[in-house]
Amino acid sequence: MSGTRSFDTCASIVTPGKTPPHISALLEGWAGRYKILRNGARQITALYLPGDFIDLHSFLPTKTDDGVIAFSGCKTAQVSHESLQQITETEPRLTRLLWRSTLAAAATHREWLTIMGQMSAGAGTAHLICELYTRLKAVRLADNHRFCCPITQLTLADTLGLSTVHLNRSIQALRAKNLIQWHRDKVTITDWDQLVDWGEFDPTYLQMNEPVG
Amino acid sequence: MSGTRSFDTCASIVTPGKTPPHISALLEGWAGRYKILRNGARQITALYLPGDFIDLHSFLPTKTDDGVIAFSGCKTAQVSHESLQQITETEPRLTRLLWRSTLAAAATHREWLTIMGQMSAGAGTAHLICELYTRLKAVRLADNHRFCCPITQLTLADTLGLSTVHLNRSIQALRAKNLIQWHRDKVTITDWDQLVDWGEFDPTYLQMNEPVG
């Protein structure tokens, strides 16, 4: 263990190309993994919410050229690679639990691939909103179909592979259908069932509330 | 262990929604994980080549509603969940190795997200060709910038989130630039450097030739 660390909005949590000497879990705030292309385009490949592991990759000798950025003020807890290595030596149950969290992340990646490859902008937006609400609710940061979304439309657009303009219009279409309200950073889902239906959202892939093997 | 199993082209290796009682590795042939939407659209979320683990997910209590299909004649080797469980109890090194292979899969997912979200159809196609060649070469199934690609353009299109027509035109554009040749199922990369450049391909994410931790 090596305590906690705080990051301001837009601060870099993991610098692209560098492998940190520890893994971290997000305690507060929203963060995201991203990759930048030559032309400057940015793809967000993962959104991290409180409770998520950020860097479970790094303790195995995996190399990545992507980075992690804080989308709001963030706090993380670090665990050194040595400690984690120790856990894998002596705690098979816990190891499987950690492994399982990386599998859930991969399942989310596959879901996003499906969104980006096959769904319309509007349906994909609906799906992502459902996912965020479900994940936040699981860690008691949302309830009553309301949550606080501290990230900008630009970030969301880079997540869904859309332009800000088009994402904005997708959101407005959802508003026009009375599925959601979105004011400042407060999102309210006014018709959960329809939003789920429109986004073809099935929370199975998030692997919540499951017993540990 | 429980031996090997053979599948014809188009056979279902894992039926959507079912969790098999074992995990499998692909010994021969190409296969893929997919998800179908209500409107019938299909997204391929992973391509499995010989040597790849197909189902490492399933031995941890993870649920998925996606399936795995054989794109060509395939042969798989099965390992029961019990055996694998045993490995995680007594073989931390091997456990980390297996875990690491799931992390490499996740890294590939993130790369595909970037392709689909930010790259043009042509660049994404180039990238995928580079990835396939690199992976096949690592298992001695490709060399000299040539490989055998037993899957159809429809499958490739569903992988990249494109229509067959547009994928076809992207391929032809690569041909026109003299970057590749593609006849029947034989693909020849005639200008590797340019193809890599055009697709912004960096094989780091594939995690090959790395020491095991």
Next chain:
DNA sequence: CGTCTGATTGATCGAATTCAACCTCCGTGG
């Protein structure tokens, strides 16, 4: 107040889809 960031709107452009046809190769059966 000005200024800044993020959201919104309009107009135009281009990439990718869709629909429909046609071609090419190859296996099969008469």
Next chain:
DNA sequence: CCACGGAGGTTGAATTCGATCAATCAGACG
């Protein structure tokens, strides 16, 4: 040995979705 049929690949034309460019607007904050 050749006609037939089917799967996969190729092409063209019309259309649609989403991107781009450029302004404008709304609220927060010093």
